[in-house]
Amino acid sequence: MTAVIPGTGRAARRSARRWGGVAAALVTALTVTSAAPAPRIGVTGTEPARPRNVILLVGDGMGDSEITAARNYTVGAGGRLAMDRLPMTGSSLTYAVDERGRPDYVTDSAAGATAWATGHKTVNGRVAKTPGTDRPLPTLLELARRQGYATGSVTTARLTDATPAALTAHVTDRSCAGPADMAACPADAKERGGAGSIAEQTVALRPDVLLGGGADVFGQRITAGPHRGRTVLERARAEGYQVVRDRTGLRAARPDRPVLGLFADGPLPVEWTGVPARPGGTAPQRCGTGAPAHPAGTPSLEESTRAALELLTARARRAGAAAGGFFLQVEGAAIDDRAHDADPCGQIGETVAFDRAVGAALAYAARHPGTLVVVTADHGSGGQILPLEARPPGRSATLVTDEGAPLHLGYASGAPDDVQEHTGVPVRVAARGPYAERVVGVHENTALFHTVRTALGLRSIH
Numbered sequence: 001m002t003a004v005i006p007g008t009g010r011a012a013r014r015s016a017r018r019w020g021g022v023a024a025a026l027v028t029a030l031t032v033t034s035a036a037p038a039p040r041i042g043v044t045g046t047e048p049a050r051p052r053n054v055i056l057l058v059g060d061g062m063g064d065s066e067i068t069a070a071r072n073y074t075v076g077a078g079g080r081l082a083m084d085r086l087p088m089t090g091s092s093l094t095y096a097v098d099e100r101g102r103p104d105y106v107t108d109s110a111a112g113a114t115a116w117a118t119g120h121k122t123v124n125g126r127v128a129k130t131p132g133t134d135r136p137l138p139t140l141l142e143l144a145r146r147q148g149y150a151t152g153s154v155t156t157a158r159l160t161d162a163t164p165a166a167l168t169a170h171v172t173d174r175s176c177a178g179p180a181d182m183a184a185c186p187a188d189a190k191e192r193g194g195a196g197s198i199a200e201q202t203v204a205l206r207p208d209v210l211l212g213g214g215a216d217v218f219g220q221r222i223t224a225g226p227h228r229g230r231t232v233l234e235r236a237r238a239e240g241y242q243v244v245r246d247r248t249g250l251r252a253a254r255p256d257r258p259v260l261g262l263f264a265d266g267p268l269p270v271e272w273t274g275v276p277a278r279p280g281g282t283a284p285q286r287c288g289t290g291a292p293a294h295p296a297g298t299p300s301l302e303e304s305t306r307a308a309l310e311l312l313t314a315r316a317r318r319a320g321a322a323a324g325g326f327f328l329q330v331e332g333a334a335i336d337d338r339a340h341d342a343d344p345c346g347q348i349g350e351t352v353a354f355d356r357a358v359g360a361a362l363a364y365a366a367r368h369p370g371t372l373v374v375v376t377a378d379h380g381s382g383g384q385i386l387p388l389e390a391r392p393p394g395r396s397a398t399l400v401t402d403e404g405a406p407l408h409l410g411y412a413s414g415a416p417d418d419v420q421e422h423t424g425v426p427v428r429v430a431a432r433g434p435y436a437e438r439v440v441g442v443h444e445n446t447a448l449f450h451t452v453r454t455a456l457g458l459r460s461i462h
Contacts, residue, residue: 049434050370050434050435050455050456050457051325051370051371051372051433051434051435051455051456052316052324052325052368052370052371053312053316053325053326053327053328053368053370053371053372054325054326054327054328054371054372054374054452054455054456055309055328055330055361055364055365055371055372055373055374056116056327056328056329056330056374056376056448056452057083057329057330057331057332057354057357057358057361057373057374057375057376058113058163058329058330058331058332058376058377058378059083059331059332059335059351059354059375059376059377060109060157060163060331060332060333060334060335060336060337060377060378061109061335061336061337061339061340061377061378061379061380061381061422062332062335062336062351062354062377062380062381062427063377063379063380063381063423063425063427064380064425064427064428065380065381065383065384065385066335066339066347066348066351066380066381066383067081067083067084067351067428068385069344069347069348069351069383069385069407069409070348070351070352070355071084072385072401072403072407073287073348073399073401073402073407074348074352074401074402075402076401076402076403077403081355081358082355082356082358082359082362083355083358083375083428083430085362086362086373086375086430086431086432086436087432087436088430088431088432088436088437088439088440089428089429089430089431089439089440090428090429090430090439090440090441090442090443091426091427091428091429091441091442091443092376092377092426092427092428092429092443092444092445092447092448093426093442093443093444093445094107094112094378094379094380094424094425094426094427094445095107095121095424096108096111096112096115096121096122096123096124097111097121097122097123097131098123098131099123099131099132100131100132101131101132104123104124105424106379106421106422106423106424107124107378107379107422107424107445108124108125108162108174108379108422109161109162109163109174109336109378109379110122110124110125110126110127110162110165110166110174111123111124111125111126112163112378112379112445113127113162113163113165113166113167113378114126114127114128114129114137114166115444115445115446115448115449116140116376116445116446116448116449116452117139117140117141117166117167117449118137118138118139118140118166118446118449119137119446119449119450119453120137120446121444121445121446122137125173125174125175126171126172126173126174127162127165127166127169127170127171127172127173127174127198128165128166128167128169128170128171129170129171129172134172134187136170136195137170138460138461139166139167139168140167140327140449140452140453140458141153141167141168141205141207141327141329142167142168142205142461143453143458143459143460143461144326144327144456144458145205145206145207146461147456147457147458147459149316149325149326149327149456150208150209150312150315150316150325150326150327151207151208151209151312151326151327151328152207152208152209152210152211152308152311152312152326152327152328152329153167153168153207153209153210153211153212153328153329153331154209154211154212154301154304154305154308154328154329154330154331154357155211155212155213155330155331155333156212156213156267156268156301156331156332156333156334156350156353157212157213157214157267157268157331157333157334158177158212158213158214158216158217158266158267159199159202159210159211159212159213159214159217159218159262160177160178160197160198160199160202160214160217161174161177161212161214161267161333162174163329163331163333163378164202164210164212164329164331165177165198165202167329168198168201168202168205168207169195169197169198169201169202169205170188170195170201171185171188171197171198171201172184172185172187172188173185174198176188176197176198177197177198177199177214177217178197178198178199178200178217178218178220178232179196179197179199179200179220179221179222179223179232180220180221180223181197181217181220182197185197189223189224190222190223190224190225191223191224196222196224196225197217197220197232198217199214199217199218199220199232200222200232200235203232203235203236203239203241203260204239206239206240206258207258208258208259208311208312208315208326209258209259209261209308209311209312209315209328210258210259210260210261211250211259211261211263211299211304211307211308212261212262212263212268212304213262213263213264213265213266213267213268214262214264214265214266214267215233215245215262215264215265216265216266217232218231218232218233218236218260218262219231219232219233220232222235233260233262236260239258240257240258241257241258241259241260242254242257242258242259242260243260243261243262244259244260244261244262245261245262245263246263246297246298246299247297247298247299247303248297249261250299250303250304250307251307253307253311255310255311255314255315255318256318259311261299261304263298263299263304264295264298267333267334267337268294268298268301268334269291269293269294269295269298270291270293270334270337270338270346270349270350271289271291271294271300271346271349271350271352271353272287272288272289272291272345272346272348272349272350272352273287273288273292273293273345273346273349274286274287274288274343274344274345274346274397274399275345275397276341276342276343276344276395276397277342277343277344277394277395277396277397277409277410277411278342278395278396278397278416279394279395279396279416280391280396281391281396281397281398281408282396282397282398283398284398284399284400284406285345285397285398285399285400286399286400287344287345287348287349287399288345289349300353300356301330301332301353301354301356301357302353302356302357302359302360304330304357305330305357305360305361306360306364308328308330309328309360309361309364312326312328313326313368325370325456327452327456330357330361332350332351332353332354332357333350334346334350335347335350335351335354335381336378336379336381336422337350338350339381339382339383339411339420340381340419340420340421341419341420342383342394342395342397342411342420344383344397344399344409345399347381347383348399358373358375361373362432365432365433370433370434371433372431372432372433372434372435372436372452372455373431373432373433373436374429374430374431374436374439374448374451374452375428375429375430375431376427376428376429376430376448377427377428378427378445379422379423379424379425379427380422380423380424380425380427381413381420381422381423382411382412382413382414382420382421382422382423383409383410383411383420384409384410384411384412385407385408385409386408386409386410387408388406388408390408390410392410392411392412393412393416394410394411394412394413394414394415394416394420395410395411395412395416395420396408396409396410396411397409426442429443429448434455435451435454435455438451438454438455439451
């Protein structure tokens with residue numbers, strides 16, 4: 001693009017809207033204690049007191065900068081994304097801990113997901129295990145499944161990646177995805193009497209719906225135990241899973257058996273493309289949209305979310321689902337991946353794709369009273385929205401938004417020629433539905449576990 005993009009004035013750059021006393025009073029009025037409330041009428045006055053269903057949507061690496069960049073580029077600075085329309089909003093503190101329990105101020109996805117999945121903080125890289133003793137911690141999905149809820153996990157990453165794994169497996173290190181990847185988890189290996197890799201544990205747990213990437217991991221052969229010699233995928237089929245590989249197969253899936261959707265060998269391709277940020281900046285550009293790298297038939301995150309909701313609704317109504325509801329986690333994984341690579345178009349496109357999945361969840365909740373929808377992130381990423389004339393020390397890029405204005409993004413949380421890092425900032429947590437008010441305020445990321453557990457009436461495993 002060769003058009004000259006004008007700068008903005010200093011006064012305009014420094015201007016900011018202030019909520020003032022009215023909003024402060026509103027936040028004060030909405031703040032609730034961390035104690036579990038007694039059953040009551042839902043926030044709309046028409047919903048059941050306790051949710052039957054919980055949909056937890058996680059934007060990996062989706063801090064406020066990532067949300068704002070996507071908003072500015074698409075619906076405009078004064079517009080609203082679907083995730084902006086959830087009425088109850090708070091902040092989640094994201095730090096991890098070391099093996100002695102001291103704060104590690106910047107979390108990774110494994111420790112971040114473990115926090116809400118189990119109610120316990122852990123060390124970076126560990127999945128649903130304690131920080132010091134390396135012992136398994138019960139997860140929300142395990143508790144929900146044990147109590148008769150239908151359960152599911154949808155992601156754009158491999159199904160063995162850190163965020164989905166935190167619900168379905170317990171390993172010392174997130175790298176232990178398949179039977180051939182157990183070097184960092186010797187005590188978890190089947191040969192040592194452990195539960196096996198993330199893929200093996202996930203299939204053994206048998207959630208009702210698993211949709212994402214990672215066919216390469218599920219193609220690894222099991223090395224010990226009664227299924228030795230089989231691939232993990234062959235074991236899944238033996239456990240009754242319907243294996244689907246594309247949109248057509250997903251649409252044909254039936255709710256009478258669990259569904260395993262593997263839509264790519266690795267993670268799913270990203271939705272948008274563009275010139276990555278670079279030292280000294282880029283020329284103003286528009287992003288390439290339309291999922292150019294997606295093979296034909298690959299479902300979007302929105303499509304997978306809608307399919308999972310339909311399947312789980314039907315599963316929950318079957319006689320075997322005594323609780324009559326479901327728990328579903330949906331992850332937009334590549335927001336983080338693209339931020340690591342200082343790829344603003346990829347980052348924004350994945351945020352927009354995730355926001356469409358949020359819209360699908362909200363539409364479902366509008367048709368099914370008694371559904372709690374929660375949107376959050378595991379951590380922030382290193383991108384920043386900067387003045388147009390700024391010359392950051394790292395990489396930067398300029399985009400031209402749908403409003404026709406320049407959007408200058410900088411990435412300086414790592415060396416210019418290296419990966420960009422996570423940040424230790426709090427992240428948004430927003431909710432709609434029964435128990436949504438519990439997210440208001442500033443909470444530990446572990447608090448989300450207790451909110452969901454209380455909402456669904458899940459009992460501990462002793």
